[in-house]
Amino acid sequence: MNRLFKTLICNKQVSLTVAETTGLVQRARDIHGLDAAAAKTLGELLTCGAYMAGCLKSEKGAVSITIKAGENSGSASVSGDVNLHMRGYIDGSAGGKLAGGFMTVVKDDGFFRPFTGACELISDDVSHNLEHYFEISEQIPTKVRVGAKFEGEKCLAAGGVVMQLLPGHSEEAAAYIDAKAEEIGDIAEDILKLGGEGVLKRYFGKDTEGSHVYITRPEYKCNCSREKIAAILHTMGKEELKKIAEEQGEVSVHCHYCNTDYKFGAEDIEKLFK
Ligand SMILES: [Zn+2]
Structure with a gap:
């Protein structure tokens, strides 16, 4: 519920x-x-x-809370939009501990420029x-x-x-x-x-x-998609992507929020630039 x-x-x-x-x-x-x-x-x-x-x-509003790891704390990030579609991830290695890190909040109400606020984390x-x-x-x-x-x-x-x-x-x-x-x-x-x-x-x-x-x-609900990832990859240029695909067999992009891997092989890269 x-x-x-x-x-x-x-x-x-x-x-x-x-x-x-x-x-x-x-x-x-x-x-x-x-x-x-x-x-x-x-x-x-x-x-x-x-x-x-x-x-x-x-209607275009979005907000994110990001925890940047301190010495004994993990990192985490959650974000959501005006439709209450929420997503997030946490680096599980610190056992959910937060103290010592920093918190940054970015609120974008769709107007002018987003509001950014930050503070030190005071406890777990x-x-x-x-x-x-x-x-x-x-x-x-x-x-x-x-x-x-x-x-x-x-x-x-x-x-x-x-x-x-x-x-x-x-x-x-x-x-x-x-x-x-x-x-x-x-x-x-x-x-x-x-x-x-x-x-x-x-x-x-x-x-x-x-x-x-x-x-x-x-x-x-994560807002990632193959189309969005493809658009970001496109900005890297064809040569760079081809180089990565040659070295690693494919270009792989991981979405931390929904744990999805997007893979682009040599043929996919060709298609991106058609
Ligand atoms: Zn995702």
């Missing part, structure tokens, strides 16, 4: 999103064959990415790092509680809660999101027991009375 529930609460001073991303996270685990620790980290990042993709406004916890990012880079007070729970290869539950203060908010609204964040314990466990809708009801039932809740459905 993949769903985002989005609404405004506290007299429209707080934007609230509850995400249930169990299916999305399971798909990511299966595509990459990850162990539970790496799958948990990637799953939490994908949930944050789905939240951010859900905030995009333009995806939620804390995202809160830190919003504080440092976008100066928006945000509470993030994302989680993913695995039993071996099976994702039992994944999802989270994101609360963001809107401009002109009162002190009460700020106190409200602090208190709610404190109240939420193991969010993956809550999702497992109650589902996304149940989490919305349990923590925000009274506060969402009368507000319209928008429901959208994120899914794992």
Whole structure:
């Protein structure tokens, strides 16, 4: 089940999103064959990415979160578009650890130039790092509680809660999101027991009375294609490609996001330049 529930609460001073991303996270685990620790980290990042993709406004909007490895951390990247088509990968060698690295967010709303923000990673916890990012880079007070729970290869539950203060908010609204964040314990466990809708009801039932809740459905979908890869290869020039094909038998391009190999033999290369 993949769903985002989005609404405004506290007299429209707080934007609230509850995400249930169990299916999305399971798909990511299966595509990459990850162990539970790496799958948990990637799953939490994908949930944050789905939240951010859900905030995009333009038809051409896209967002990416990239983790650059520090000394003891791995690298990872997730991205998504306005249709909530999400994809991502993680270098599993660091066991899903993040601390010590850097996080970069690129938000492209399809207008003018993309917004880029970055911050240092402060812990191994995806939620804390995202809160830190919003504080440092976008100066928006945000509470993030994302989680993913695995039993071996099976994702039992994944999802989270994101609360963001809107401009002109009162002190009460700020106190409200602090208190709610404190109240939420193991969010993956809550999702497992109650589902996304149940989490919305349990923590925000009274506060969402009368507000319209928008429901959208994120899914794992890579936007790569043989045509797109061919267009990129074309820019390298025929001679260069022929040289690689001669040396290696073919030109092979790997998509990290969906674990697909695209292979171009000598004949394919000839065709590219016809
Ligand atoms: Zn792909």
